[in-house]
Amino acid sequence: MKKNVAILLALAFGFTLAHAQEDPAKLAKQAARALTSYNMDPGSNAAKLEEAKQKIDQALKAESAQALVSAWQTKGEIYSTIIQREMMLRQLNPTMPLSGDNDALEAYEAFEKAYKLATKKYEKADAAKGIAEVQGYLVNVGLLKYEAQAYDRAYRSFDALIRSHDILSAEKLKSYLDNPEQYENQIYVAALCAQLAGMNDEAEMHYMRLYEKGNAQAAVYDGLYQIKTAKNDTLAAERILREGRQKYPNDGALLFAEINLYLKKGELDGLITRLKQAIEQEPNNLSLFITLGSVYDNLYQREAQAHNNDKATEYFNEAKKYYEKAIEIDPKASDAYYSLGALYYNKAAARTQDLNALPQDDYSAAAIKKYQQIQKEIMAFFDEALPYFQKSESLNPNDINTLIALSEIYARKDDLEKANEFKKRLETVRGGGKNAEPYFKM
Secondary structure, three states: OHHHHHHHHHHHHHHHHHHHHOOHHHHHHHHHHHHHHHHHOOOOHHHHHHHHHHHHHHOOOOOOOHHHHHHHHHHHHHHHHHHHHHHHHHOOOOOOOOOOOOOOHHHHHHHHHHHOOOOOOOHHHHHHHHHHHHHHHHHHHHHHHHHOOOHHHHHHHHHHHHHHHHHHHHHHOOOEEEEEEEEHHHHHHHHHHHHHHOOHHHHHHHHHHHHHOOOEEEEEEEHEEEHHHHHOOOOHHHHHHHHHHHOOOOOHHHHHHHHHHHHOOOOOOHHHHHHHHHHHHHHOOOHHHHHHHHHEEEEEEEHOOOOOHHHOOOHHHHHHHHHHHHHHHHHOHHHHHHHHHHHHHHHHHHHHHHHOOOOOOOOOHHHHHHHHHHHHHHHHHHHHHHHHHHHHHOOOOHHHHHHHHHHHHHHHHOHHHHHHHHHHHHHHHHHOOOOOOOOOOO
C-alpha cells in the first residue's frame, strides 16, 4: 500500500514538474491558436478566449518569453479582444462590471512592449496597429475609473493614451489625439488624475509639458502651483502663481489661490484688493465677505494697539460693513453674527487692558472717575456685542467660541445664572456632546 502511495506521489510530482517546465514559447503559440479559434466562432468558442488568456499569462511569467515580440503581440491581441468583447456587452447592459481591472491597459502595455522589442518592420507595424485599435478603450476605461474616483487607475489609462499617441505619430498613423487641442487637454486630464491620486511627480511631469509650451491655460498654472506647494517648493510655487496671475488676472482659481497664500503669510494689506476683486466676480460668496471683514478686523486691532485711532476707527467700520453685508446675503450666517459680536468684544478687551494699566494705588477723584469711565465703556461694548452672540448661539448652539463669549459677558454683567448655563453648555461641547437646542430662540 505504501509503495502504491509513493508511486502516485511520484506521478503527481512528475506531472507538476512537467507542467511547470512547459516551453513558454510553445504556450504562447497555444495561446495564439486558442485566440484564433475564438475569433472564428466567438459564440461557440467563448471558453477559448479564457484559455488564451491563461496560457499567455503563464507563458510570460518565464523570463525567456519576455524577450519574444510574438508573445507580447499575442498578449496584446488577447486582452484587446477581451476588452472589445466586454465593451460591446456593456452597450447592452451598462451596469455589467468588467472582468479585469483594466484589460485595455494590459493590451496597450503588451503592444508597447512588442513595439519596443521589434526588430522587423512588420513586427512594428503589427504592434502599432494593435495600439491604434486599443486607444478608444483606454479612453473608455479611463473615464470609468475617473467616475469611480479611482484616480490612480484613471491616470494609468490616460497616461498610456498619451504614450500611444506618441508612438502612432512616430509611425505616421492616425491617432485618437491627432487634434492638438485634444492632445493637450488629455495631458491636462492625466495630470489632474495624478494630482487627485497624490502622484505628485507624475502630475508635475504632465503639467510641466504644458507649461513649457508657453501657452498653458490658467488651470495648468493652478495645478502646477498646487503641486509645487505640496512638494514644499515654495519659491517655485509662488513664481508659478505670480506668472499665472499676470497672465490670467481674472481667473477665479488663481485669484483664490493667491488669497489663500496671502492669508497663510499674514499679508493683510495685500489681501484687500484681491478679496474685493473676488467679490466683484462672486458677489454672493458669503465667505469672501466674512474673510474681508476679518482682514479689516485684524487691521483694526493692529492700528488700535499702535494707538492710531483714526485708522483704527476706519478699519473697524469697514469690518463691520462687510460682516453686515454677509448677513444680507445669508441672514442665517452664524459666523457673521459671531464676527460682529467679536468685533465689539475685542474693543471691550482692548479697553480692559487700558483699565488694568491704570495705577493701582491712585485713589484720587480723577483716577476713580477715569476708572469708572473706562469701566462704563467696557460694559457698553459688551452690551453691543451681546445681541450678535445671542443670535449666533440661536443658529449654532454648539459653537465653542460663541459659548465662551456668552459665559464671560454674563459673568461680567453679574448674571451668574446665565453665566453658569453657558459654562455648562460649553462643557457639554468640549466633552464631545451636543446641545440639543439653542438657549436663545430668535
